[in-house]
Amino acid sequence: MTLLKSDTLTKADIIDHLVDKFGFTRQQGRLLVDSFFDEIYAHLVEGREVKLSGFGNFLLKDKKSRPGRNPKTGEEVEISARRVVTFRAGQKLRRQVDERQVV
Secondary structure (H helix, E strand, O other): OOOOOOOOOOHHHHHHHHHHHHOOOHHHHHHHHHHHHHHHHHHHHOOOOEEEOOOEEEEEEEEOOEEEEOOOOOOEEEEOOEEEEEEEEOHHHHHHHHHOOOO
């Protein structure tokens, strides 16, 4: 069963699915989805990783500052140090995606 109306899954698609499958009101569905993402945001902002069993892990990585170049002007610029969020798919998700490869 797919909940996509287009090639991209949106929060609105997830809310619509919750409304259709569980009978939530749109407001309840939106509150549930927003609360879920707010919890993920809060953990990442606090510097904590997020692990969703069977899906994957959101990891934090610190990147050092490094020299870079403006591709338009060629001017050298310093790219500042920053913390980035990366996602590593879990085995179950990787296996599911691999089984559905389009040839």
